[in-house]
Amino acid sequence: MQATPIRRDLDFGIDRIDRKLAGRWHPRGVPVAHFYNAMSLFFPEGERFFIHSVRHFRERVADPELKAAITAFIGQEAMHGREHDHYNQLIREAGLPAEALERYTAALLGWLKDHLGPSTQLSITLALEHFTAMLAHLLLAEPTLLDGAEPKLKALWRWHAVEETEHKAVAFDVYQAAFGRGAAAYALRTSLFVVVMPLFLAHVLAYQAQLMKADEQRPRGVRQWLEFGRFLGGKRGLLTQMIKPGLAYFRPGFHPWDDDNRELLGAVEELAAAYAKPAAPIRRVA
Numbered sequence: 270m271q272a273t274p275i276r277r278d279l280d281f282g283i284d285r286i287d288r289k290l291a292g293r294w295h296p297r298g299v300p301v302a303h304f305y306n307a308m309s310l311f312f313p314e315g316e317r318f319f320i321h322s323v324r325h326f327r328e329r330v331a332d333p334e335l336k337a338a339i340t341a342f343i344g345q346e347a348m349h350g351r352e353h354d355h356y357n358q359l360i361r362e363a364g365l366p367a368e369a370l371e372r373y374t375a376a377l378l379g380w381l382k383d384h385l386g387p388s389t390q391l392s393i394t395l396a397l398e399h400f401t402a403m404l405a406h407l408l409l410a411e412p413t414l415l416d417g418a419e420p421k422l423k424a425l426w427r428w429h430a431v432e433e434t435e436h437k438a439v440a441f442d443v444y445q446a447a448f449g450r451g452a453a454a455y456a457l458r459t460s461l462f463v464v465v466m467p468l469f470l471a472h473v474l475a476y477q478a479q480l481m482k483a484d485e486q487r488p489r490g491v492r493q494w495l496e497f498g499r500f501l502g503g504k505r506g507l508l509t510q511m512i513k514p515g516l517a518y519f520r521p522g523f524h525p526w527d528d529d530n531r532e533l534l535g536a537v538e539e540l541a542a543a544y545a546k547p548a549a550p551i552r553r554v555a
């Protein structure tokens with residue numbers, strides 16, 4: 270294991286952000302802000318789905334180090350869910366249709382839990398954990414993706430990115446412990462990746478469209494949409510930079526730590542110092 274996942278209970282003060290900023294917190298425009306917001310609407314339910322799918326296989330893991338990593342993974346994902354709940358409340362209170370979109374996410378993931386077997390559910394988690402690991406790497410390494418953004422939301426995305434990097438191999442290692450490294454295991458994880466990635470991105474873009482439609486302050490011209498196009502598909506764009514690491518997932522011997530990006534984890538020290546929860550006041554006994 271290259272990095273030990275650590276559960277950190279931080280408070281970003283998202284509830285103190287002016288609600289008017291829900292669609293304007295990103296300097297590259299409203300469509301970019303709502304693209305991030307759309308991903309956030311997936312997270313609380315998505316993280317619960319990840320926890321559920323990994324927990325199912327916990328008993329099959331013998332390695333005590335991996336067992337401890339699973340516990341930390343669950344703790345981290347639960348914290349991410351909680352902070353993204355605060356973030357999503359900001360979107361709701363701005364009068365945007367976050368509640369309906371979250372309800373739809375819950376129904377969709379509930380359906381997957383009820384109708385798919387545990388190995389398929391874990392493979393979906395693997396695919397989405399690879400997506401979040403690629404996203405996390407870029408959020409920490411590519412300044413143009415968050416520079417100039419509202420500081421509390423920027424910090425929340427960066428903290429989430431650090432912890433996604435720390436635990437990027439946990440679900441993968443559980444999968445290998447349960448299913449090995451043979452052809453069947455390879456076929457299952459890669460075929461699910463091919464199905465899940467376009468579906469996930471299509472959902473994020475559809476959510477973004479709903480948020481844009483409901484946002485009365487949305488831009489009327491095309492300038493911000495062109496910027497959004499650059500944000501996703503430009504030379505330093507989010508999706509452009511995901512092509513290479515995305516294809517790496519198809520290597521038969523792939524492992525998330527083939528890309529050793531531990532140097533990016535240092536960002537957490539500053540975040541933990543700035544957003545640590547204040548200690549509870551000591552109660553004096555009379």
Ligand SMILES: [Fe+2]
Nearest residue numbers: 316346349433
């Ligand atoms: Fe997470």
Ligand SMILES: [Fe+2]
Nearest residue numbers: 346398401433
């Ligand atoms: Fe994760």
